[in-house]
Amino acid sequence: MQYWLFKSEPDEYSIDSLKAEKNSTGRWDGIRNYQARNLLRDEIKVGDGVLFYHSSCKNVGVAGSAIVVSEPYPDPLQFDSLSKYYDAQSSPDNPRWFSIDIQYNAHAKKFLTLTTIKATKELSDMTLVKQGRLSIQPVKKHEWEIILSACGILSEND
Template sequence: MASKRQQQYWLMKTEPGVYSIDDLKRDGKTYWEGVRNYQARNMMRDQMQVGDGVLFYHSQVKPMGIYGVAEIASEGYPDPSAFDPEEKYYDPKSDPDNPTWMVVDVAYVAHLNPPVTLDTLKNTPGLEKMMVIQRGSRLSIQPVTPEEWEIVLSLTKQIS
């Protein structure tokens, strides 16, 4: 009998002026396009699975932090924006027969009220090793441990 895979958790960063948790709530689901980092691409391609939890992080805003919860809604598949010369994330070197870049679909779950700010993350016991608070950590997609996930969700009054 095959064993059931343990759920994984992720933090995905976006600038709210580009795509916010409010946009995801409105749309219900979107594909996470434009990732042009091989490490982040590999996580989408090789590790993310349907049902994995996502902490939706807003960067380049005051205060920066986790504003919502989403979930992975598809396995990884080729990023369609890489093949379209009219798209912002077009990559002329990406071959549709052997795609360089991948996406996953992400579905809205809830807003966090209040959001969990970066300052709160930095000052919360148990989150000292969380990737998002490490100096120089700029990946737009980061793994989150189950313990970090639980701690983060315990820091907000309402998940709505």
């Protein structure tokens, strides 16, 4: 099992949006960064844990957790000419962008802000702290456990 941090702007898609989806399961789409795409396509697996992170808003930080519930598949938005995520260079035979499905697990009982994460010595090597702009980031197991504990989310072992 691996762990990830997925960033989303809450006015576009929040932890509440995910929870409100049928079966609390939603498609993670619209990724248009090659490094994030490669992680999504090649590294992220069914059963992996996800920290749901609200970004580009007044209060940025970890809002909850989710679980990966599908293998990667071509992002359908890349083929929709009406979508802001349309990519004329991509084709169904040779898709450039991928999606996965995630399922809501829990809201953070205590929203964990970026300021708090940066102030936590044990999290100083997190990708979020060192390369904060990436929309999908790996999270080490000890970072995952520290963050879940700080958020008041029970781990999968509880």
